[in-house]
Amino acid sequence: MATPDRPEPGERSGAFDMALAEAEGSLTTDPSRAAAKARALLLSWPQNPAAHRLLAKALERMGQPSEARNAKAMAVTLSRHVPAIGEAHRAVLAGQPAAAIETLQSHLARHPDDPVALLVQGEALARTGRLSAAVSSFEAALAFMPEYREARIALVRAHYQRFDPRAALDGLALLLEPETRDVALLRWQAALLAEVGDHERAEAVHRRLLEIAPNDPAVLVGFGDLQRTLGQTSEAERAYRKALVAAPGLGAPWWSLTTLLGGQLDSADRTALKAAFDEARNPADRLYLAFAEGTVADKAGDHERAFALLSEANRLRRAQLSYDGNAFARRMEDLEANLDRSFFADREDWGDLSDAPIFIVGMPRSGSTLVEQILAGHSQVTAGGEMPIVTSLLREAAASAGLDPERDIVELLGTLTASDCTRLGADYLKRARDRCGRARARFTDKLPHNWAELAFIHLILPNARIVDIRRNALDCCVSNFALLFQPGHPASYDLIEIADYYLTYVRAMEWCGKVMPEVIQLVRYEALVEDAEGETRALLEFLGLEFESGCLELGTEGRVIATASAEQARRPINRSSLDGWKRFDPWLGGLKEALAPLHRDRGHGNERHLPIGRN
Template identity: 30%
Template sequence: MSASPPSDPLAAGLAAASALQQRGDVAGARRALLDLLAAFPGHPSVHRALGLLAANTGARDEALRELRAAVAAAPGVASLQVELGSVLAHGGDFAAALPHFEAATRLQPGLALAWHLRGITLVRLQDDAAALPVLRRAHALAPDQTPTLLALAQAEFRSGFPADALPLWQEVRRRRPDAEAVLRLGETLSRMGRQDEAAALYRDALQRQGDDADLWMALAQGEEDEGHRDAAEAAYQRALALRPGWAFPLAGLLGLRRGKAAPEHVAAATARLGDDIPDPERALLGYELGKVHDGRGEYREAMARWDDANAARRRMIGDYDDGDIRARGEAIVADWPAQVFAAGPRPGHDPDPRPLFVVGMPRSGTTLTESILGAHPQVFGCGELAELGLVAALAPLRPGRARRWPPGPDDLHPDALAWAAPRWLEAATRRAPADALRLVDKSPLNFQLLGLAALLFPNARVVWCRRDPRDVAVSIYGENFSLDERFATRLEGIAGFINLEQRLMRHWQQVLPLPILELRYEALVTDVEAQVRRLIHFAGLPWDPACLDFHRSERGVQTPSRWQVRQPVHARSVGRWRNYEFALGPLLAALDDAPEGG
């Protein structure tokens, strides 16, 4: 809106009302504006002033009524759209706010604030995929705005772009060198496999900024990922000393020593579970205290702690839906018949022979398998890459196709493979030596996405790790898994996911052009050299005895198996389910196939 000259009675009236408001005379300001509205009926500037006055005094309904009137009177004014959207968003009505921010960016494409608010609103609506390009535009328009920089860094990281998030977090830390910026920067470095740099960052921050419990906690987790048990223990203890009763470092201390955990830590965790504590703390402490009892041979006590932890987790995230899992399996099988691959590679595929996907149920030996492969001098172990799942969630779709997970081949835009393959390769090669002949992605649940993997990389290989489902189930049930994995909180849910894995892997064996090696955990740990040689041969590599000494590796490990893979192969975990046979009825009743062996 153009400014009115000082002699304009409208401008004079608005200025007088503003002066009354600044002196604290809200009622007088409102009367003055109502008189002005009578003199200038329907004028957007007066409706705007009334709306902002109402918003400042908490009268949200009146604010919305007046701002909507202003927008109706002047729909082409971007600032009015922003103000109306802001009041809606401030009240939590993000879906209603979004169209106004979108309108503002159309009306005034150079208005950085509108792009920022549009991006933030999409984040609030949990649509990071749509938020990312919007926040990137906002940052490009106003790179000096720290709130936009912060929002973009968070969205880049959440969306699986840590390499893009890294320079943003580095700039956030430069502008605002507080503990939160250090923690987010360290988390990004860890996500990129640079755990040593993250730990160094935490140590430097602790020296510069003094004791901070959150920084000590992050350092403890970093030291644990790096295999430095004593250093991790010292850092957990310092975090706990700075924040007595904090569940996170207490759980970390229990997990480090398990059956040999210090009595005072066990007593503290037991006492905390006896209190009325929030479910996130109850779950965290329960999982780790159960491992302590398991390590001591107190199996009924362990199962009781895990039952309690998983009940708390279900209250947090909701319950497992077996019908949903079965429907997902049916959809994947229907979407990916053999005909999809019959015509050979699709346009946009990458013929790179380096990708090797290690899949299976969690706790089935995937980390062990990757560690063996990664000990070969011509192999790089990438860890659990999120990229295949991100590609499935973000890949361009054909016009008119609704987003679903995982997408079917007919959902994908013709350019999707050319977009997606470099994404995976960029993540896989981030720290890999240039001469690596194999890149090992050991994200276990990629067994749902092998059709997509075969389209992207028709020369890839797949290792399917298999293990007695009873041992798998006990190990999963007692582990603090991602909040996304509802199946892990019930034994029958774990059975349902095992059923899904079996169904899909048998399907992939029939339809995929990729070679698939079945690797049994029980055979691997009892006939080590023969199975390791078989694995290396399948990978198409010459034999190297370093693969038998994988436990000597100094590489970081960010999975629950981090301590097991730092030991020589052993068979102590085979048949562990027998300690919990008394509780496995729900599992056995829900499995489609009876376990092999007694």
């Protein structure tokens, strides 16, 4: 029996392929002849997608776009039934992308313009971390058929995964009809617009979403989140409350409302929240509601109940995650053991030599937003927020080399060439500038976890400056435990794991300070709070910037802040976050024991670097 990829038994597929190739050769010089040959081939093998693709290309050259589109659509439909493509697609779905890529090699060697095969190959490449190659595969599929919707969506997703929101936004624009009512695509557009800092257009898209789906809780929460980012607290609160009217038991709007108001809910809200928590059966809702209930109890001064609720919330979240703290610690130890200062000295002229990036690193909830807002008050600095570009570049480089970026990090860094580092540094700057703009000379990247990738950063951007914002261990760990993070901080849902992560961070930063001391500045959060001007002057001097009074004007309206600490960061610098751990002191015995190595390091000259808590 004939299939789209195989002729009838006894039929000579080689002869068919030769005829197909001959017809392809006449496309440029005589497209009408190529079309005639394609039709003749289809008489003997009507299900052959390659013949339909040939016909489509010939018709396009003959100025018959409508007929060409029909032929392309038929080719795509038939390609879905090609055995090799079906097998590869099943392999992707089964989590075997490498097998899918191998399965498609022979087919794509014969049919390099098959858009369905290119789409499946791109999906497989993306799942192996080779996102640049995936983008090329999706683009090749679209070169044959620009209206291929699935490939366009996959391309947008790949750009987004690479943290290239500008390219993703451009691709998404081609999917959006002028009067579209596709809620999913519009939500995606709004998120991408916010990523590139076009908050005016993002807000316009959100308001269109509210017209289309006025009672959709996800739409309302998304609108509220944008208003919160813009500092429009009242507007954000109204949106969250509308979401709760639409779905009273939904966890996400309760968590958003609670954190927006700092846990200060009135009695009616507290009653409704407790009822929602008691009745919640969906694990995702119960997770959000437990964090919200814990936050409210904490603000009300019922710290024992708050700690119990937060412990339950963290247990629920930890159960959803796969995280191996020991493996992560071994990764950082491998770097320390194998890369010394001479490794970087031998490569000091590698990478892109721009001094524009300022990386703010440290533990989450350590004061990185505060530091960024201080720097954003300077006329030469733009706040870039948390940009996961470094991680994306590292994973792409590892995938291209066939290495694991976690297990093989030392080997990976050792295999990078000077040209690799220059290319990667330039790619980082392009993506970051697409997010931050080019109006100011310098910009910040305050993704806290970048501390784990400082060796990579220093290779590709040797003149970038690193600000290590360090908060005392107990305050920092407890603050992490009390917050539900977006994906990206899996160590924050168990107090012992948070402590271990903090210890790994401190040790890694001590090592970085030895091998690249000229680019790292330690800033103590407590010192910044106690002497904002003095610490700010020292930080600006390190960055090569003149002091400007605007750096200390944090209460200024209109600043865009898209982090959990947005409301706090908009207030003038204050001491309210100091010693917060003490309210949970009776239940922190395990945490204090886990952090004991920091105490033991005292007496070795590290007191300034390894703060535990205030006595």
